[in-house]
Amino acid sequence: MLGEGILKGLVETGRNFFGSYHDPGRMTTVQFPEEKVPAKENARNFPFLVFDGNDPMAGLRCVACQICEKECPPQCIYIVKDAAKKPDYVGKLQFQPKVFDIDVSVCMSCQICVEVCPFEAIKMDTHFELSNTDRFGGLLQDKHKLAKSNDYYRKIHPTDAAEVDARLAAEKAKIEAKAKADAEAKAKAKEAAAAAPKPAPPTPTKPAA
Amino acid sequence: MIIALLKGLFLMIWKVLGDQPDPKADFLAALPEALRVLASVVLSVVPIMVTFPLLFAITTLLERKGLGRIQNRLGPNRVGPCGIFQPIADGLKMITKEDIVPRNADQLVHFLAPIALVIPTFLAYAVLPFGRHLVPINLDAGILFFFAVGASTELSVFMAGWSSRNKYSLLGAMRAIAQMISYEIPLIISTVTVIMLAGSLSLVDIVAKQTGFVGGILPHWNVFTPWGFAGFVMFLIASLAESNRSPFDLPEAESEIIAGHLTEYSGFKYALFFLAEYLGMFAVSGLAVTLFLGGWSAPLPYLDWMPTYVWFMAKLMAIVCLFIWIRGTLPRLRVDQLLNFAWKFMLPMSLLNLVVAAIWHFTSVWSFPGELAARWLLCAAMIAIPYVWLGRALSGDKKSTLRIYRFAD
Amino acid sequence: MNLTFAILAALTVVSAIAAMSLRNLVHCALCVAVTFGGLAALYLKLGAPFVGWAQVLIYVGAVAILIVFAILLTRSDAPAQPVVSKSWVAGIAVALLVFGVLTRAVMTSEITIQQPPAKPEPTVLKIGTELMTRYVLPLEATGLLLTAATIGAVIIALQEPVSKRKNVAGSSNTEQAGGASPAPNPPIPGGHV
Numbered sequence: 001m002l003g004e005g006i007l008k009g010l011v012e013t014g015r016n017f018f019g020s021y022h023d024p025g026r027m028t029t030v031q032f033p034e035e036k037v038p039a040k041e042n043a044r045n046f047p048f049l050v051f052d053g054n055d056p057m058a059g060l061r062c063v064a065c066q067i068c069e070k071e072c073p074p075q076c077i078y079i080v081k082d083a084a085k086k087p088d089y090v091g092k093l094q095f096q097p098k099v100f101d102i103d104v105s106v107c108m109s110c111q112i113c114v115e116v117c118p119f120e121a122i123k124m125d126t127h128f129e130l131s132n133t134d135r136f137g138g139l140l141q142d143k144h145k146l147a148k149s150n151d152y153y154r155k156i157h158p159t160d161a162a163e164v165d166a167r168l169a170a171e172k173a174k175i176e177a178k179a180k181a182d183a184e185a186k187a188k189a190k191e192a193a194a195a196a197p198k199p200a201p202p203t204p205t206k207p208a209a
Numbered sequence: 210m211i212i213a214l215l216k217g218l219f220l221m222i223w224k225v226l227g228d229q230p231d232p233k234a235d236f237l238a239a240l241p242e243a244l245r246v247l248a249s250v251v252l253s254v255v256p257i258m259v260t261f262p263l264l265f266a267i268t269t270l271l272e273r274k275g276l277g278r279i280q281n282r283l284g285p286n287r288v289g290p291c292g293i294f295q296p297i298a299d300g301l302k303m304i305t306k307e308d309i310v311p312r313n314a315d316q317l318v319h320f321l322a323p324i325a326l327v328i329p330t331f332l333a334y335a336v337l338p339f340g341r342h343l344v345p346i347n348l349d350a351g352i353l354f355f356f357a358v359g360a361s362t363e364l365s366v367f368m369a370g371w372s373s374r375n376k377y378s379l380l381g382a383m384r385a386i387a388q389m390i391s392y393e394i395p396l397i398i399s400t401v402t403v404i405m406l407a408g409s410l411s412l413v414d415i416v417a418k419q420t421g422f423v424g425g426i427l428p429h430w431n432v433f434t435p436w437g438f439a440g441f442v443m444f445l446i447a448s449l450a451e452s453n454r455s456p457f458d459l460p461e462a463e464s465e466i467i468a469g470h471l472t473e474y475s476g477f478k479y480a481l482f483f484l485a486e487y488l489g490m491f492a493v494s495g496l497a498v499t500l501f502l503g504g505w506s507a508p509l510p511y512l513d514w515m516p517t518y519v520w521f522m523a524k525l526m527a528i529v530c531l532f533i534w535i536r537g538t539l540p541r542l543r544v545d546q547l548l549n550f551a552w553k554f555m556l557p558m559s560l561l562n563l564v565v566a567a568i569w570h571f572t573s574v575w576s577f578p579g580e581l582a583a584r585w586l587l588c589a590a591m592i593a594i595p596y597v598w599l600g601r602a603l604s605g606d607k608k609s610t611l612r613i614y615r616f617a618d
Numbered sequence: 619m620n621l622t623f624a625i626l627a628a629l630t631v632v633s634a635i636a637a638m639s640l641r642n643l644v645h646c647a648l649c650v651a652v653t654f655g656g657l658a659a660l661y662l663k664l665g666a667p668f669v670g671w672a673q674v675l676i677y678v679g680a681v682a683i684l685i686v687f688a689i690l691l692t693r694s695d696a697p698a699q700p701v702v703s704k705s706w707v708a709g710i711a712v713a714l715l716v717f718g719v720l721t722r723a724v725m726t727s728e729i730t731i732q733q734p735p736a737k738p739e740p741t742v743l744k745i746g747t748e749l750m751t752r753y754v755l756p757l758e759a760t761g762l763l764l765t766a767a768t769i770g771a772v773i774i775a776l777q778e779p780v781s782k783r784k785n786v787a788g789s790s791n792t793e794q795a796g797g798a799s800p801a802p803n804p805p806i807p808g809g810h811v
Contacts (some may be wrong), residue, residue, distance in 0.1 A: 002596065006539065011280045012538075013537050014534065016278070016280075017534075020278045027278075027283070029281075029283045031283070031286075073287065094458060131320055315642075317643075318645070348743050349741055349742055350665065353672060354671045356675055357672070357675040357678075359679075360678065360679020360680065361674060363677075363683055363728060364651055364682055367683065367686055371690070386683060390680075390683070409742070410742045
């Protein structure tokens, strides 16, 4: 009958109207600055540098290998290697970046820098409230601004961070085990060398007369 | 003399609020003879010019919040608590926007078009009875006056569209005028049924005929008769089309023709067009209330203590809320669907309604027990059966079925 | 001769003159609408509210729009006509002649001698009753005329597209069912636009 669809539509919208007051399924608005939708785990926005421990500059994982700078498609990363070296998480001395700038207004969040980094030093952040009144340098982030701790990384990407941590711990354990095995072997060799019967000093025997 | 004036003013306000006759008499008596006519006119006009734009502001907010809730979202809620200062923000924006007039446009006509729209729309309120003693002018040919000034608004739509020297404006204006002319006929014919049975063109008389209660409980409103109900529905549909509201807002929809005849208007002139559209909506709602819903009379006899203008305004706002609800529900009609609906469906049904109203009138002399039910059945059948048949005939073979998408799931 | 009448008459005459002498045709049409409004005001001043408001409703609300549509749909880019025609001497002479004849006819009739009749109370009820009893034949004849005009307009507007479509349909698609005639366009300019 003509008009039936209209009446059904009116009933449906009426239900929506009254339901929006008490039914959360019918009022899905999240009032942004006061309420926020929690970010999903795979969300990504712009990169940041991970540091272990408490001191951002000392614990920075980045070794300034410049692979991410070369691989970045819009070339938004600028790295200057520092002459001084610093120890990494296993204690080995590595290079460090003196200058590490990412121009976030150029970055396209493609995550290639994360994929190519061999040192798990650069990861994707989810922070997006980056608006700035400085049109010219406000979105250029230097290494102090980019450095965020591993705890923060664990908070925003728990699964990835757990996997990275496990891998790094395994590497560390392997290196330590190897170092221990080396040390043990060395000590054993030394001990063997010390405990072995001294090679008989050539006794000055009379030549048999 | 100042004291007499203040006393007259106070008595006037007291009488208006208390629904008593002849409120202006004391105030006017305190004025010198020469000023009385002018003062009387000003006192009648100023409340209307204050109330209805205020109501317009409230309705824009109500509409945005209401549509928001219907669409599963909150409306504007930042400007004041629950967004109640949003209309002030909108008004400030409209006033301070730059007024751009195209260089090729016809300057005089472009300037006059919003004025030529707002003036007849305000004039239409002069005959609506807002309360038992609150009608600005009791014209003998009240309804004729109302439709006359309503028809004058169409010329201003044309002026707006043509003076912009913009082919989209002109196209939009042509469509708008075609729509307004087409829907004027069912509008006026549904009114004629009421006039026929009330025996007068004066709105005060029409409302007076709808006071009183049938059987002590049911009000004697026109909407509670079969022809009145059908007439009310058709009047509402036609008035939606006359004021260019959804689902008939093709002339001014942004996705259709930018803004149709309003394209080249910005700032305050656009605000005037907007104001005129809403004022027109209130005016036809007021007329619908007067003709079909019993005007200022209360629905039940023991609710008589509430002042009559409160009832009028409540019924007006109920119709406005119904319009907002319809806007949130229905998709827009295409121009050929619009015009087909007006000429092929509304016009025959309104003519039929006229005949049914006449039959209702002539069968009122029946006096056997159960005559009310018999008359109701006869008249309702005479309307419902052609409605169903015409609906089926006009929709043809098109049935709305569930859509099947070939490649999407 | 009071002030209101003077103002209204001046308005009507000025807008009528403007309607004749403006360059732009649409401006002329709008001035004609103002003239109609002035006439309506004069009717109201004479105490005939029904005729006055009916004048607004019909002339300003329908006839003016009809004129405007006619102008737009037929001659949108015609050049502006010269305001004063070439044979203005003959025009003025004829106008003066007609005016003279009418004035003499009015002045020598009985109107100047007779008393004006008692002014009836032109309520709408009385007008309606008279229309339905004493003047019903002219009313019905007018209705018939208007219906004939409407039907004629529909037929004239209808003919061309139907014949065009029949030509095209006849040559291309012969498997259409014979009874499915093409739905006629609504006879409204908006439908064509």
